[in-house]
Amino acid sequence: MEEIKKQDVKAFAYLDQINKEKWTASHDGGWRCGILTTNMSECINGVLKGARRLPVSALFEITLERTVHYFRVRAIKGQKMLQNNQLWTNFACKMFISWQQKAVEHTVTKYSHAQQSASVVTMLQNKHGMNTHVVKIANRECSCGKWNQFGIPCSHAQKVCGAYNISVASMVKDYYDLMAYNNTYSKHFEPAVGRLLG
Numbered sequence: 001m002e003e004i005k006k007q008d009v010k011a012f013a014y015l016d017q018i019n020k021e022k023w024t025a026s027h028d029g030g031w032r033c034g035i036l037t038t039n040m041s042e043c044i045n046g047v048l049k050g051a052r053r054l055p056v057s058a059l060f061e062i063t064l065e066r067t068v069h070y071f072r073v074r075a076i077k078g079q080k081m082l083q084n085n086q087l088w089t090n091f092a093c094k095m096f097i098s099w100q101q102k103a104v105e106h107t108v109t110k111y112s113h114a115q116q117s118a119s120v121v122t123m124l125q126n127k128h129g130m131n132t133h134v135v136k137i138a139n140r141e142c143s144c145g146k147w148n149q150f151g152i153p154c155s156h157a158q159k160v161c162g163a164y165n166i167s168v169a170s171m172v173k174d175y176y177d178l179m180a181y182n183n184t185y186s187k188h189f190e191p192a193v194g195r196l197l198g
């Protein structure tokens, strides 16, 4: 907030009146994980692209047609991911593996077994790194903020899970589960006879 105040006092005054739970990821208690809300709006925008100026009846037809296509393509994609024995969707797998590879370069110091807390120092590479992060597995948090933001344990958290012998896979939010993805897109639409409206 201090940074916003420095940039623009009016913007600060405006934002300061609004409950921070409503517009910040840092104060919402983890509800708005990642950019989930924005992604949902973008998803609907994507389906309706180019259809907004059509008459209402055409808008209904095109929305149905595109939604059917959207679900059909994802149902096939879900089956392919299942055949690949993936635990999570491609997005989550890619992020998890990339952080898993990074975790190898970190150094961990354990602090409290009860809190499963530790400090993690990143390796110095090309003048970057040598940062210290604090991980508290019991609270599902890391000071880098990525775990809270994406619902997937960051490289620091993965390193600490390893140090405490905790299954890191169980820390990934369940909405990335392939079963959840397949449950969503396994629903199908029934073809309709004739026009929808008119």
Ligand SMILES: [Zn+2]
Pocket: 133, 142, 143, 144, 145, 146, 147, 154, 155, 156, 157
């Ligand atoms: Zn982290």
